[in-house]
Amino acid sequence: MPVPKSEFDRLPPCDFYTPAELLEADQMYTVYEIARLLQGLEPEAELEAETEDILLDWAIPWIMTNADDLVVAEPRSDEEPGYYGLKEE
Template identity: 80%
Template structure:
């Protein structure tokens, strides 16, 4: 149910990181690591499953919104998530 703005202690700008501000150009990250980085946490920070679920609610749309600036790598195994990184020209094969 919607809440009046006056019900909150404060309102803040809804600013998100640009991919180049968040990710190192020579690294790939899982969606879980990106979720932590978006909250200024260490990518390896331990989180409760409930907290991680909330952070994923922010990370997944961020990845989709910034897809043009990202590359994706397949998981290395069936029990591992995929990886995302900054798109650089040298990362993609040349098209013919």
């Protein structure tokens, strides 16, 4: 249910990183690593499964929104996720 804005002390702008600000040009990242980076964490940070699920809710739309600036690599094995990286100019 919606709540009034007046219930919040602070309402900063909803500003997300651009792919170039978030990702290293010579690296490829899993969606899990991107989720961590979007929260200011290290890509290999240990998280509880429930926390990781919440972070994925932010990362998946970010990837879709920024798809024009990204490249994707197929998993190297069936046990591995796909990878995303910056598209070269």
